[in-house]
Every structure is written in structure tokens, then in C-alpha cells.
Amino acid sequence: MVSRVATLDRAERIRDVLAGVPDPEIPAVSVLDLGIVRDIDPEGRRVAITPTYSGCPATAAIAAAIVAALAEAGLGDVRLVTRLDPPWTTDWITPEGRAKLLAYGIAPPPASSRLTEAAPACPRCGSTATREVSRFGSTPCKALWRCLDCAEPFDRFKCH
Amino acid sequence: MVTRDDALFRYALRLGDDSLVLGQRLGEWCGKAPALEIDLALANLGLDLIGQATFLLGYAGEVEGKGRDADRLAFHRDVMDFSNCLLVEQPNGDFARTIARQFLFSAWRALLFGDLAASADPTLAAVAKKAVKETAYHLRFSGEWMARLGDGTPESRERLIDGLDWCWRFVDELFEADEVSEALAAARIAPAPAELRARFDATVDAVLAEAGVERPAPRRAVVGGRAGRHSEHLGHLLAEMQFLPRAYPEARW
Numbered sequence: 001m002v003s004r005v006a007t008l009d010r011a012e013r014i015r016d017v018l019a020g021v022p023d024p025e026i027p028a029v030s031v032l033d034l035g036i037v038r039d040i041d042p043e044g045r046r047v048a049i050t051p052t053y054s055g056c057p058a059t060a061a062i063a064a065a066i067v068a069a070l071a072e073a074g075l076g077d078v079r080l081v082t083r084l085d086p087p088w089t090t091d092w093i094t095p096e097g098r099a100k101l102l103a104y105g106i107a108p109p110p111a112s113s114r115l116t117e118a119a120p121a122c123p124r125c126g127s128t129a130t131r132e133v134s135r136f137g138s139t140p141c142k143a144l145w146r147c148l149d150c151a152e153p154f155d156r157f158k159c160h
Numbered sequence: 161m162v163t164r165d166d167a168l169f170r171y172a173l174r175l176g177d178d179s180l181v182l183g184q185r186l187g188e189w190c191g192k193a194p195a196l197e198i199d200l201a202l203a204n205l206g207l208d209l210i211g212q213a214t215f216l217l218g219y220a221g222e223v224e225g226k227g228r229d230a231d232r233l234a235f236h237r238d239v240m241d242f243s244n245c246l247l248v249e250q251p252n253g254d255f256a257r258t259i260a261r262q263f264l265f266s267a268w269r270a271l272l273f274g275d276l277a278a279s280a281d282p283t284l285a286a287v288a289k290k291a292v293k294e295t296a297y298h299l300r301f302s303g304e305w306m307a308r309l310g311d312g313t314p315e316s317r318e319r320l321i322d323g324l325d326w327c328w329r330f331v332d333e334l335f336e337a338d339e340v341s342e343a344l345a346a347a348r349i350a351p352a353p354a355e356l357r358a359r360f361d362a363t364v365d366a367v368l369a370e371a372g373v374e375r376p377a378p379r380r381a382v383v384g385g386r387a388g389r390h391s392e393h394l395g396h397l398l399a400e401m402q403f404l405p406r407a408y409p410e411a412r413w
Contacts, residue, residue: 053207054208054290054294055183055207055208055210055211055294059211084283084287085282086289087289087290134201135201135297135300136200136201138200140204140208144200
């Protein structure tokens with residue numbers, strides 16, 4: 001029983017550490033919030049992560065940040081593996097992650113990736129009178145939008 | 161007779177080369193595009209492609225089993241060892257030609273990745289499932305610009321027709337079969353290239369109709385990229401892309 005408790009603790013500890021690892025491009029959300037962490041094995045020996053976009057330049061930085069944070073917490077022997085399948089989707093962003101994105105000024109993706117066309121509400125004034133300026137924004141995961149009421153531009157997390 | 165592993169290596173390599181070379185070409189637009197939004201869009205497309213190339217070339221190296229990783233394959237091969245299709249190495253030309261090239265490539269790639277998502281090879285299937293979503297964006301972006309240019313001013317229309325005309329002779333190569341594609345089609349790892357043609361033509365015709373532009377007349381196809389016979393343009397592209405890792409092989413970020 002003692003060893004079982006110890007292994008449960010390990011997986012929990014890993015989860016706590018990962019909850020504190022920010023995304024390098026959007027530091028308001030953690031790698032857990034974004035659904036980048038796919039699996040922590042129950043023994044607490046292996047963490048599986050998945051890239052958001054094939055070409056996301058932050059992928060290597062994210063892996064390095066996770067390895068460094070785990071080592072810092074005395075969990076340096078955890079193995080990090082990359083898993084491509086099933087491919088990442090914005091459906092995996094947690095409700096907390098969506099709330100944090102909105103508070104940070106980024107319109108979160110709709111709750112289901114099947115609802116791609118709906119105009120997002122402006123993260124500043126809440127108006128739904130918004131228009132897409134460019135489908136490609138400052139990072140691969142974001143599009144550029146503008147609010148027609150408060151006139152502010154804002155990023156929208158692309159549905160993927 | 162080509163072995164399954166050899167065919168798989170060469171196939172992953174050619175798809176990776178397609179992505180890498182076109183990604184590099186799109187990078188040439190960075191800072192020079194007609195508007196900031198287009199600059200961002202083309203750079204984003206290029207990033208997606210280079211990301212796909214990293215997966216595909218990495219897998220090619222793994223299958224080959226000679227210790228070459230994605231960087232080794234990208235930066236330490238010469239022109240005749242590249243097996244990308246000729247379409248992607250063509251110079252950017254003007255914006256309309258870049259869009260025509262992107263549209264034709266993305267229309268083909270979206271279908272290919274869609275089929276590869278059901279590949280009997282789990283790694284190719286995983287890469288394709290991820291890439292097919294990105295490619296759908298590329299097709300939508302380039303298709304919308306096709307319509308906008310074709311249905312725009314007399315000058316934008318003329319430029320689009322010229323650009324499409326330039327690219328058209330490289331289309332047939334995308335559907336060409338060889339021993340690699342035959343071996344993989346038999347093993348249900350990849351679709352036979354010709355299987356995609358009818359669906360490709362339907363996509364192209366729909367967008368050309370929207371753009372109000374005729375499909376270019378059939379012409380003699382230029383082929384050879386898959387076998388390492390390239391236009392003069394690829395060498396110049398590689399010289400720029402490969403300079404740093406070749407001059408400073410131990411360089412690290």
C-alpha cells in the first residue's frame with residue numbers, strides 16, 4: 001500500500017508541476033490548460049505531449065520548459081515523449097484555459113471545433129459585432145479580429 | 161524490386177522535400193508581401209510546411225536507419241538527392257503566381273493527406289491526420305485569393321492567368337506513378353497517385369469557375385523531380401537554405 005500511495009503522489013506531483021509551466025507564446029495559460037499534455041502515466045514515469053500545430057515554433061521550447069520544470073521539482077527521471085495521434089484540437093483546451101485566454105484578451109475557440117464560423121465575442125467589451133481581419137495572426141494558433149463596436153483589434157484562438 | 165522499407169523511406173522523403181522546399185519558398189516572401197496580413201499568412205503557411213517536413217524527414221531517417229535525422233536530411237543533401245516535385249521549387253514570381261502554385265499544391269495535398277490519414281502505416285497516418293487540418297487552411301486561403309485575383313482588376317486577372325499558366329506544366333507530375341508509389345499502394349500505405357486526379361480536377365474547376373478563369377490547355381508535362389532531376393532553381397534555393405549548417409556544421413542555437 002505504501003508504494004501505491006507513493007506512485008500516486010508522483011503522478012500528482014507531475015501534474016502540479018505542469019500546471020505551473022506556461023505556454024511560451026501565451027504565458028497566461030499553462031501547458032495543461034492548452035491540452036498539450038496528453039498523458040501522465042499512473043506510475044509517474046512518463047509524460048506524453050502533443051504539438052498544437054506541426055510548425056509551431058514553440059514546440060521545442062515547451063518540451064525544454066517541461067523538462068526543466070520537472071528537473072527543478074526533483075522529477076528529472078520522468079521521460080518526455082511526443083505523441084502525434086490523435087492530433088491536437090482546440091476541443092482539448094480546458095474550461096479554465098478558455099477563461100484564462102479570455103481574461104488575457106484572446107477570444108477562446110468555440111467549445112466544439114465543429115462551430116468554426118460563429119463570430120467570437122470581443123474579449124474587451126463583449127460585443128458580438130466582430131470581423132475577421134486576417135485568418136493568420138501573430139502565431140500559428142491565432143487569427144486577427146476587430147471589434148466593430150469598441151474598434152479594438154484582438155486575437156482569436158483559431159478553431160483547429 | 162523495391163523493398164517495403166526502401167519505398168517507405170523514399171516516399172516520406174519526397175513528401176518531406178515537397179514541404180521543406182515550398183516552406184522555404186514561402187519564407188522568401190517574409191517582409192516583402194503586398195500587405196502585412198498576407199506577409200503573416202504566407203509565413204504561417206511556410207511554418208506549417210516546415211513543421212510537416214520535420215515530421216516527414218524525421219520519419220524517413222528513422223525508416224532508413226542510418227542515423228540521419230530531419231536536419232541532416234534537410235541540410236546535408238545536394239540537389240540530385242532531393243525528390244520534391246518540380247512545382248514547389250519554382251520561383252515565387254509575382255503574388256499571383258505564388259497563389260496559383262499554392263492553390264494547386266494545397267488542392268493536391270489536402271486530398272493526399274486525407275487519404276493518408278487511413279494509411280496502413282501508423283506514423284504516416286498520424287502525420288497526415290495532423291497536417292490535413294493545416295492544409296485545409298492553406299487551400300481555403302489560396303482558393304479565396306484565386307477568386308479575388310481572377311475576379312478583381314484586369315491586371316490581377318491577367319497576372320493570375322499568367323501565374324496559373326506558368327505552373328500548369330508541373331501538375332501532371334503530382335499524379336505520376338513509379339515503383340515507390342506502386343509498392344506502397346499495394347501495401348495500402350499510400351493511395352495510387354492517379355486515384356486523386358478526378359477529385360483534384362473537381363476542386364480546381366470549382367475554384368476556377370469562381371475566379372472566372374479558364375482551365376489552362378493541356379500541355380506536355382515536365383517531370384523528373386521525384387527522380388532527382390530538377391530545374392536550375394532548386395540549387396539556388398538550397399544554397400541559401402543550407403549555407404549556415406554547411407559552413408558551421410557544429411553550430412547550435
